[in-house]
Amino acid sequence: MAGHSQFKNIMHRKGRQDAAKAKLFAKLGREITVSARNGTPDPGMNPRLRLAVQAARAENMPKDNIERAIKKASGGDTEAYENVRYEGYGPGGVAVIVEALTDNRNRTGGAVRAAFTKQGGNLGSTGSVSHMFARIGEIIFKPAAGTADAVLDAAIEAGADDVASDESGHLVTCSFDSLGSVAQALEAKLGPPESVKAVWKPSLGTQVGEEQAQSIMKLIAALEDDDDVQAVFSNFEVDEAVMARLTAA
DSSP: OHHHHHHHHHHHHHHHHHHHHHHHHHHHHHHHHHHHHHSOSOTTTOHHHHHHHHHHHHTTOOHHHHHHHHHGGGSSTTTTOEEEEEEEEOGGGOEEEEEEEESOHHHHHHHHHHHHHHTTOEEEOTTSSGGGEEEEEEEEEOGGGOOHHHHHHHHHHHTOSEEEEETTEEEEEEESTTHHHHHHHHHHHHOSOSEEEEEEEESSOEEOOHHHHHHHHHHHHHHHHSTTEEEEEEOEEOOHHHHHHHHHO
8 A cells, every 4th residue: 555655646746747847838838929929930030039938948848839839929819918017025024026927917916916915915016026126137057067167158258247156056147138148158058058037136135934934935836826927036035944844844
């Protein structure tokens, strides 16, 4: 029975991973389609589409899926989609930014507001917390991409702002506006990146305790589970010991 239970646990975990991957591909595909629809279907001539394709490739999205998402832009069902940013405060006064791509503001706004309320937070107006963040680009490479010096040299040549390297890999940061071109130049030098993302980096963190951190993580998980939500960012910070307990749970 123990072996059977272990097998079931593995299958359930794999099922969750497959479902999460499918949801991620759906979100990446939507961004590709809307990017192609709002510009040109040629990534070389469309910076937003080029970035969307780079992000999809970094997540190992199949080439056929990417091509189908671009072709879908020729249809008329993508015109209604728009980018929406929600801002608010989670438990403990933690600042939260939610980026969504939606064809129904009322549906998405209601779902986001409900998630905040359930975890003891509150949704604010646009601009209420974004002033505490900087919009930047982040490109991550695995350790095998090169030595710290080699990645630093490539990053400088590509026009990046900073590089942080450790045993887990290399984190290259650059301005948001140059993310597409920097990622393209680095890929030519170092190979495919592990991820390419535009992020909101907090300029000041908010320290919280374990109970509040649990509520914030539940809030972020609920938001990320929404099909319309593309990304969630926050400025919460916890002690290393607390984070170790939370991740082990």
